[in-house]
Amino acid sequence: MKSNFTITCLCLFYIFTLFSCEKLFPEAPLADSVMDAPLDGLTELQNRIFLDGAEEFDEVYTQETGLGPIFVGASCASCHNADNRGTLSTILTRFGQIDSTGNKFMHLGGPQLQHFALPGYDVEKIPSGASSSKLIAPIISGTGFIELVPESDILAMSDPNDSNNDGISGTINWNQIPNWVKPNDNSITKDGKYICRFGRKAGTYNLHQQIVQAFNQDIGITTTFMPNNPINYLTGTNPAVDSDIDITDESLNATVFYTQVLQTPFQRNALDPEVIKGKEIFNSIQCSACHVEKLKTGFSVVDALSFKEFYPYSDLLLHDMGSELNDNYTEGSALTSEWRTAPLWGLGLAKDVQGGKYFLMHDGRARSIEEAILLHKGEGLNSSDKFKTLQDSEKNQLIKFLESL
């Protein structure tokens, strides 16, 4: 009898210790160190669509659900890990030519190389004569805000002829848009071309276009907007039309909505004196001439996005970054050495989703923030030269600031 009592007590004690020990149930990471949550202030319905979209974003496609037959990744999330920057493991290749007369290789499977294939299919190869560039996934978080920056604001930041003589001439990528992309009312055009802002070369008009193309060109998923599977000219067959559309417009829209209402990255340690010092240096060596701290959204039907200030550290414009970053490939009116100013938000958290090391710039070639800065040539040369003249302590302060973003 007595031993039964002891046993019961022992068991209860064990259960009690388990439940009382908080450590047993892992805590959430700090809210400012993740960026896959929905924006504050969404309605419950909007939260629900966000969650539907998150499911689409994470869905791994298979042969049965429409993957491929040639593709680059099997899910959005595989490249856009934690909605931050991607890695070399999921790098993709675009091919075309070096002038802005439009991609001449579309009938040969352009603009994107699908270097994965379902078993039994051949992977695509770059057609001879095409030039190409490699791209890693940019940060996704906050793109809903970027989409809502009024075109007039982007135009106002651009300075194609460098009329202020600062050596920096931010230009707009004027690009044609596919006929299934519905431009905003009052969208500004020039020779039938639109102001584009998404992608490493700012060649894409809006998130809807970006994501329809991502489904199609990255995953081989057809939609009512792009109903043909990617072409592999090597197989000698006609472009493979997918007899059924792989995902519905609802699923597509939910995915677009997911990226639109993702929270923006939060700055951490903003009040740390070193970080504050670093920010001053950032401004004083003209990093901020391209990496514009603050932008503002226009009107949106989503209240939480409407007329809001946000801090991407980008002017959404193209800059000539010099010959080292010239990849001999272009989209729209962007020159081969021109790249969209990479937003810097989320930079300090990138390492924790890139495997403990940085992979920065459009193809991940920079392995540290310092390396990224030193790769700034062309319009960025002035700035990176000034960086070189900084004392080590100042460099550290600057990097501390960048890592707080």
Next chain:
Amino acid sequence: MGLFLTSIYISYSQNNQITSNVNDSTKTNMDAVYNRPFLNINKSPVAIGGYVEANTNYSTTDGINDGFHFQMRRFTLFFASSISNRIKFISEIEFEDGTKEINIENALVDIEFHPLLNLRSGILFNPIGAFNQNHDGPRWDFVDRPIVSTEIIPSTLSSVGMGLHGKYFAGRWIFAYEAYLTNGLSDKLISNELNRSSFAEAKHDEDRFESSFSGRPLMNGKIAIRNRKYGEIGISVLHGIYNKYLKDGTFIDQKRSASILALDFSTSVFNNHINIIGEFAKSYIDLPDNYLPNYGSQQFGFYTDISYTMLQKKIFNWENAKLNIGLRTDYVDFNLDKKPADNQKIGDYIWSFTPSIAFRPNGSTVLRLNYKHLRQTDFENNPASLTGILMFGLSSYF
């Protein structure tokens, strides 16, 4: 009513709690399908048995709580009969998660020509590792199945096939073998929603009871040696083609093979007070070039259970009840390859530790409390995601 527990040809030992049955003179892990309690009604030639497994589950991953749930994991029925002295039939039907999955796990006939030569045919558990054939809930002090035995070795892998098994006794030693050809794995091995090589997915093929996915059989064999004093060790292999390479006589792909090599062991020390069991498995997958290295061409995993019987006596009026404490260690690496970019080992692995406390009022029932701490590292070796799971479960033969 003449209901009584029988052991016509099925010897069920009260000691046979978690798998280690060191004291049982004639049984190896491979005999698990017969080594269960069965119920015989009068002189009916058919014996019935089965087990249930239910538990509560409370889990949190990186601060996101999954809520508190009751889970009815399995309800399994066995039917067995002796068609004649040396011809036996046994079958097992499993209902998983309610009626979400209903499987004939096992329906086979054994014909004995000689102890060393038995013909087995039907739906059988593939002898790969020891857990696959020996997975009945009540045998274990842990609610969850070992990760290696569900992910690297797909549990429970049963297939239609045919082959031989036999046993040889020499003093304290038993030598046993099994060798079968069965229907094979499917290309879900690489075409699945996990975005990695997965044997757990590869066992899914709607037509697997009618045809082999690749058109080729899966070869599967195991040898085990048992010493009545020291325990048992088994080595097993499984090898087959997992893709469709031939259609209407025309080649549509090259043949791609997948293999698993497993080592299992069980032993007891300190007068059976401490049982140690475990298995190691390594898999090899011939992948299309473009799947490398994102998908693993080699995977590895192991688990070990250490269980200590703290008390074995009359408890709450149950004669010979037992109170065990134990620890399971799980490790599975889904991709042993390296990243070409920096030649660093790819992540994609899981560690897990599960302390347990289990109360066994008798030989066929277990009440178990487990806490499982799981650390999952992604492909890029980013900081691991952490999960804590508290489970309280009951499992019993009936």
